[in-house]
């Protein structure tokens with residue numbers, strides 16, 4: 459749902475200009491330094507990027523899902539690591555609290571997330587629990603008006619710098635599955651919360667992940683999201699439904715950027731006496747990438763509109779994530795092919811994007827998990 463087309467166009471134009479003039483020229487620096495430059499971080503805060511989808515009553519811009527998708531497509535047109543830093547505050551780092559949290563929890567933390575004063579992260583994955591999220595082993599044992607957390611969380615985006623963590627932990631050891639899990643808000647400076655060294659990743663340099671280890675970490679009982687035990691897994695799944703749509707939109711943005719890069723290069727480079735783009739085998743690849751990016755966009759916008767209409771979009775979010783993450787992988791592969799030898803060289807953006815996009819098929823639920831969710835929901839609805 460687009461509330462005010464004129465206002466939204468202004469926002470999308472501003473972000474588009476920021477991407478073109480500030481982010482794209484700094485992509486190589488981001489990758490080289492493995493850090494978002496401080497001046498760019500400050501500009502992102504100033505523009506309200508940390509609070510894009512946080513409701514206005516908490517100081518955010520309160521974008522609807524359709525509006526957020528359009529913005530995410532624009533942001534997708536540059537290195538995904540730029541988005542990663544503010545993406546968690548809008549998405550997986552804040553949504554648990556926003557969807558299921560108490561008024562007090564939201565009042566206490568969300569306004570500071572919206573401004574970017576504090577940075578958040580989402581702790582679900584563990585060394586022995588990835589796709590099978592309900593098997594997680596981190597424990598939370600009640601001790602008076604606190605819970606004591608023990609366990610290790612893995613690949614936590616923004617882990618090295620986050621001030622606030624949404625942590626899924628097992629409060630009921632008798633219940634081995636989803637029903638034994640609760641979600642907690644844990645402040646980054648709580649004694650017993652230990653950060654592992656930053657992971658050395660294949661791509662997305664500038665977006666940091668690490669282990670978060672809980673060693674007898676005492677968390678106030680009032681920080682259990684929604685004030686109720688046993689709801690944490692469902693909270694995590696609801697957060698991921700939204701997150702998967704957002705990531706799908708980012709994949710569309712990256713695909714559009716790669717189509718643009720491929721078109722520019724193939725129109726400039728000449729072989730056999732004509733621009734590459736004049737050759738039919740090259741045209742086939744350009745056309746396939748354009749078509750797939752358009753298909754992804756259409757899916758994402760449809761699912762986003764349905765979410766705004768209060769439809770349950772769990773299946774559609776997985777359809778979008780499945781298609782868009784795989785699609786951008788194919789588009790990135792063609793982009794390298796279209797650049798020939800140059801596409802394998804680090805000085806061309808497509809080389810970096812080729813590595814960056816590989817993560818989309820894995821995080822926020824692998825392609826195989828999306829297939830499982832879609833098919834299971836189909837069977838459930840039919841029976």
Ligand code: COS
Nearest residue numbers: 582583589590591592636692695696699772821822823827
């Ligand atoms: N919204 C609300 N509730 C949901 C839900 C959703 N999208 N999906 C599942 N639930 C509920 C179910 O209804 C069920 O509730 P009841 O026990 O009351 O019936 C409960 O959660 C457990 O669901 P389910 O039985 O489907 O859980 P499973 O353990 O079988 O597996 C999958 C669920 C595989 C889908 C889940 O573990 C998953 O998404 N794994 C991937 C994790 C992931 O994306 N990790 C990425 C890292 S986080 S960036």
